[in-house]
Amino acid sequence: MTAARNVNENPCNMCMPMGAILPFKGIEQCMVVLHGSQGCSTYMRRHIAEHFNEPIDVGSSSLNEKGTVYGGEKNLKQALDNIIKVYNPKVIGVLTTCLAETIGEDIERIAAEYRKEKNLTDLTVVTVPTPGYGGTHTEGYLYALRRTLIQVTKKAEKHNKLNLIIPHISTADIRELKRILDIMNIQYTLFPDISDTLDRPLLRQYAKLPDGGTKIQDIQEMSGAVATIQFGITAADELSPGKYLEDEFGVPLYNLPIPMGVENTDLFIKALCEINDMAMPDSIAAERGRLLDAMVDSHKYNFQGRSVIFGDPELVYAISKTCLENGVFPVVIATGSFNSKVFELLQPELEANDAPAVNFLNETDFMKIRNVVSDSSANIAIGHSDGRYLEEHEHIPLVRLGFPILDRVGGQRLLSVGYTGTAMFLDRITNTLLAEKRRSYRRSMYEKYYRGLEKGPACGVNRGGENELQMSESN
Numbered sequence: 001m002t003a004a005r006n007v008n009e010n011p012c013n014m015c016m017p018m019g020a021i022l023p024f025k026g027i028e029q030c031m032v033v034l035h036g037s038q039g040c041s042t043y044m045r046r047h048i049a050e051h052f053n054e055p056i057d058v059g060s061s062s063l064n065e066k067g068t069v070y071g072g073e074k075n076l077k078q079a080l081d082n083i084i085k086v087y088n089p090k091v092i093g094v095l096t097t098c099l100a101e102t103i104g105e106d107i108e109r110i111a112a113e114y115r116k117e118k119n120l121t122d123l124t125v126v127t128v129p130t131p132g133y134g135g136t137h138t139e140g141y142l143y144a145l146r147r148t149l150i151q152v153t154k155k156a157e158k159h160n161k162l163n164l165i166i167p168h169i170s171t172a173d174i175r176e177l178k179r180i181l182d183i184m185n186i187q188y189t190l191f192p193d194i195s196d197t198l199d200r201p202l203l204r205q206y207a208k209l210p211d212g213g214t215k216i217q218d219i220q221e222m223s224g225a226v227a228t229i230q231f232g233i234t235a236a237d238e239l240s241p242g243k244y245l246e247d248e249f250g251v252p253l254y255n256l257p258i259p260m261g262v263e264n265t266d267l268f269i270k271a272l273c274e275i276n277d278m279a280m281p282d283s284i285a286a287e288r289g290r291l292l293d294a295m296v297d298s299h300k301y302n303f304q305g306r307s308v309i310f311g312d313p314e315l316v317y318a319i320s321k322t323c324l325e326n327g328v329f330p331v332v333i334a335t336g337s338f339n340s341k342v343f344e345l346l347q348p349e350l351e352a353n354d355a356p357a358v359n360f361l362n363e364t365d366f367m368k369i370r371n372v373v374s375d376s377s378a379n380i381a382i383g384h385s386d387g388r389y390l391e392e393h394e395h396i397p398l399v400r401l402g403f404p405i406l407d408r409v410g411g412q413r414l415l416s417v418g419y420t421g422t423a424m425f426l427d428r429i430t431n432t433l434l435a436e437k438r439r440s441y442r443r444s445m446y447e448k449y450y451r452g453l454e455k456g457p458a459c460g461v462n463r464g465g466e467n468e469l470q471m472s473e474s475n
Contacts, residue, residue, distance in 0.1 A: 012335065016136065022048070037063050037064070052198045063100060076114075077110065097130070143239055153249070163188070165191055167315070180418055231314065254275070261325050264321055265417075290419070307329070308382070310335065311335065316334075336364060337363070366387070381399070
C-alpha cells in the first residue's frame, strides 16, 4: 500500500515576499526592507539578482531570537534608519516574512510611529504584510501593487493619462508595451515599471538606486486617469489593483490578458483605440500581418507539438492561448498558485479548438507535473527554468519563459508580448520542436519500423535495414 503524498517537492512557485519585492523595484527611487530574519532577504536577493543579472539590494531588520520573543519593533526602526542613511530613498516598501507575521508584528503602526518620530514628511512608506504561508509570489506581487495604491493614491483631478497595470513580465516586454503606446501617441502611467531599474545600462559610476521606475506622483494621480488597463484576467477581485481604482475612484477598468498571441493582442489594441477614439496605426497593422505570416510559416511544424505549460497563472493563460492559436495543443497546464481561475477561463477555449484531454494541476509541484507528464504525449515544455527537471528526467525540451530563469543568461530580455513579441516567441517554440525532431527522428524511425523485425520482415523491408540505419546514424 502506497502512503498518500502530502509534501511539495520542487514547488512550482516561490514565497509571497519574493513576489512583493518586485513591484517596489519598479517605483522611482524606492528601497525595500524585509522585516524578518536576514536569511530571507539574502535568499530573495540572490534569486532575483540571478534572474535579472543586476545588483539587487533588499534591506533586512535582522530579526533574531531576542526579537522573536520580545518583539522586533526596535530592529525594524533601526533598519529604516540604516536604509535612509545609506540610500536616501523617496519611497520605502516594508514587507514581512513568516517570522514577523507569526509573532504578530504590526508593521503599519511601527512605520507610522517611525515617520512621526523622525518627522519624515517627504518620505513615503508602504507596508505590505507578506508571510510566506499567506500565498505564492503571484499573490505577493498583486497584493503589493494593491497596497501601494491604497496607501499612496489620492483623489486627483481628471486627466488624459491611461493607467497600465503590469503583471510580472520581462523588461523587454515592458519596453515593447511602451513602444506601442508611444507609436499610438498615448500618455500613460505604467505601474510598476522595472524596464530600466532591473535592466539598467552599464555605467562607469555605480548608482545605489538606479534611474527609472514609476514616479510616486504619477501613482498618487492614478485616480484621475481616463481608464485603467490591467493585465490581470486571472486575478481575484480582492487582489486586483485595477478593481480598487474602479471601486474607490470610479476609474473605468479594462481587465485583459497579457497581450500574447493574435487574439489577446487584438484585445489590447482594440481597448487602446476605444479609450482614445482612434484607429489602429498602419505600422501596428503591419506587425500584425507579419505575425500572421509567421504563423502560416510555422504551422506545418507546430501542429505536431504537445505542450506542458507551467508558471504564474496570468502567463500560463497567455501562453496556452498562443499555443492553441498555433496548434501546439497543451496536454498539461500547471500552476503553483492557489488561483484556479486560469483553468475556468481556458476550458471553453480548449473545447472550441477541439483540443485533446488536458491535465490541469493547481497548487502543484514538479514531482506531480513529472508524474502526469510521463503518461502524456508531451514533446515540449514552456515555463521558467525550474522546468529543467522535465528536460533532465523526462527528456522534454524546455522553452524558457517567465520567472525565474536561473540557468540561462538573458531571461529578463526575452520578448514575448505584442504582435512582434509573439512572432519571436513562436519562433522559439517552432525551432525547439524542429531541433528535437532533427535530433531524434532517426531513432524514432528505427523504434517504429525496425524494432519489430525480430518477429519477421514487414512491408518488404529486409533485415539489413537495421544495420543500414545504424550506419547512417554513425555517419
